Amino acid sequence: MSLPPAFDDTLLQRYDRPGPRYTSYPAAPRFHEGFGDRELREQIVRSNENPVPNRISIYVHVPFCESPCFYCGCNRIITRDHSRGEHYLQMLDREIRRVGPLFDDDRETIQLHLGGGTPNFLTPTQIGRLLAMLKRHFRFSDAANRDFSIELDPRFVTPGEIGELAALGFNRASLGVQDFDPVVQEAVNRIQSVEQTLGIIEACRAHGMRSINVDLIYGLPKQNVEGFARTLDTVLQARPDRLAIYGYAHLPELFRAQIQLKAEDLPPAGVRLALLRLAIEKLTAAGYEHIGMDHFALPGDELARARHDGSLHRNFMGYTTHADTDLVGLGVSAISHIGGSFSQNPRDLPTWEARLLHQPDALPVWRGLALDDDDLVRADVIGRLMCLGVVDIPEIERDHGIVFDSYFADALARLMPLMADGLVTVDFERIRATERGQLMLRHLAMCFDAYLHDRADAMAPARFSKAI
DSSP: OOOOOOOOHHHHHHTOOBOOOOSSSSOGGGOBTTOOHHHHHHHHHHHHHSSSSOEEEEEEEEOEESSOOTTOOSOOEEOOOTHHHHHHHHHHHHHHHHHGGGSOTTOEEEEEEEEESOGGGSOHHHHHHHHHHHHHHSEEOOOTTOEEEEEEOGGGOOHHHHHHHHHHTOOEEEEEEEOOOHHHHHHHTOOOOHHHHHHHHHHHHHTTOSEEEEEEEESOTTOOHHHHHHHHHHHHHHOOSEEEEEEOOOOTTTOGGGGGSOGGGSOOHHHHHHHHHHHHHHHHHTTOEEEETTEEEOTTSHHHHHHHHTOOEEETTEEESOOSEEEEEESTTOEEEETTEEEEOOSSHHHHHHHHHHSTTOOOOOEEEEOOHHHHHHHHHHHHHHHHSEEEHHHHHHHHTOOHHHHTHHHHHHHHHHHHTTSEEEOSSEEEEOTTTGGGHHHHHHTTOTTTTOTTOOOOGGGSOBOO
8 A cells, every 4th residue: 555655854854865766776877888789689589588578668769859948857959950850760760670670579569658858849740650660560569558658748739739649549648847837937948838738638638548647846946835836736626647746956067958057046955845745745635646756646547556556667767557578768868678688879869870870780779787686686676665665575585585684684784774764664574665754765775776885886976866
């Protein structure tokens, strides 16, 4: 059963330090360039031979945006030249032709997600062509629980185009909102009206999409409690199935667009926490369940049901109900999780294109990682904490052939201060996040992260955002 998060200002301020978001373990900064084309092909062969997982999830990255949002930390390219989308499709076709045939024909695609950037930079006609490219080399599932989702910028899509996307098979949509306060919108360079946003939500419902997600951000420049309360009230009236309430991570040394934002305009720590508290209180009062970290869903949503029945999973697309899949990432910067490996395409467009144009038949892999046995057991523990808030110790021992207390002696010692603070309980059977610990799942997971506690590790904490 999902526990509602309990709010403790003092503890949250004390634990507000950088750490991975654990969309993977090990985290992406651990990937290295020694993992390339040959290693990825070997992992696909092994995965084909393994009956579980037999299904596939596909992520396609569309990097283009017409306008820069100054808070953004995504891999994106600012342009209004829509001919670049056409060229990008041609490059994607090259990658799909190389990657798709490597997977056995009996492996069906149960999940497809278009992310960005702004996927609706492409027209519905172009997206239809992209789906046709994929269908030629991947077998799309006809199952009722098939997920075809797309991220949408409501400023650059019309209700009519939503109908076209639904006709192509998209049944989930995720809309970026962040904040409706005009002062905040001007500060972050994202002017977006309530009317156009609610119109797109209404169009998604009218055309039969079964789930709608809305993204909000707390901690943006010029934000205050009163303005964010109005935003929350407006969004909650639209009753989206899911909400993601992200904390803004100000890392201008990593994300150049954030240089445009003035540090003095950011809300102080006390106000930032008040914004988070407000969001939790309003969402809980409106009947939303806490799924994990910064995600909430209505009780009937598939994410909430997966959280209850223990099938919730987390990957580079966020929380998902499809745990029994390999993730195939396509496009610039896209990340794959195939078999016991992670791999990532080049983050810059010219390098990704050059590998597709000038290296015949090569997979455009920039870096990756083959997981060893220790990575796998720790990934299992961390995944359970992040998705379920509980680790069944006998199951871990049985699945991985270890004695938990001795194998994780250091991790259990690191958990002791968190136990003292009431964030987690530990007994012979289970490790379980308490209500106070629900907002600090990353901190529980960090106790089991071998790389964070390797003294020879040169990884700087600045690579990660703060956990609150």
